Amino acid sequence: MMPAHHLDPATVVAYAAGALSEAMAVVVATHLAGCDHCRAQVRDAERIGGVLVEQQQPDAAGAARRDQLRAQMIERLDESPAIPAQAAPAPAPTVADPDSLPAPLHTYFGRSFGTLKWRWMAPGVHCIRSRVVSGGQLFMLRIAPGKSMPLHSHGRSELTQVLRGAYNDVLGHFGPGDVADLDSEVTHQPVTAVGLPCICVAALDAPLRFPGWFARRLQPLVGL
Structure with a gap:
């Protein structure tokens, strides 16, 4: 799809x-x-x-x-x-490994979901940071179903690719394969959908901006 x-x-x-x-x-x-x-x-x-x-x-x-x-x-x-859909020839049928991460992520996070070593960030939220990336921040998030993230905007750009699960915000519904390409003009509050945890990979060119005082107090601890 x-x-x-x-x-x-x-x-x-x-x-x-x-x-x-x-x-x-x-x-x-x-x-x-x-x-x-x-x-x-x-x-x-x-x-x-x-x-x-x-x-x-x-x-x-x-x-x-x-x-x-x-x-x-x-x-x-x-x-x-x-x-x-008919513009390109259909690829030969293959059996994809559901545990395999997309190939561009292998260097930065490993090859499979099963080997990811998540670190607790907040209740229902876990994170993995890539330590080998040389420019910007690259990280993966796993967010429990039905979890509301803090309202925030962006210092510069944010790219978020959904790998599993889904979330909703003012821009619509984002499921597996969807990318959120956001700039400093966008303020949003993602809420994960019911069902599976939402797993995504994201990149930042500058820290996030939180209007709420509590999230701002926590920002130095989470580093986003």
């Missing part, structure tokens, strides 16, 4: 250009592993990016032209329709 929530076109362009932090690029790669639509957008961005390379003049006119082309690229990606 195609994910319902995709990468922002600006994120696609930045990923294709190699301009994302390592943490952000890992979450993008995890989403791309299961999303035909966003993989096609990355391919488009890489093709159009060749034009940008040719416009690397040092003068002001060249810089303006680059900005114009980049804006046109983002607009084109933003307006492109979802890829119909």
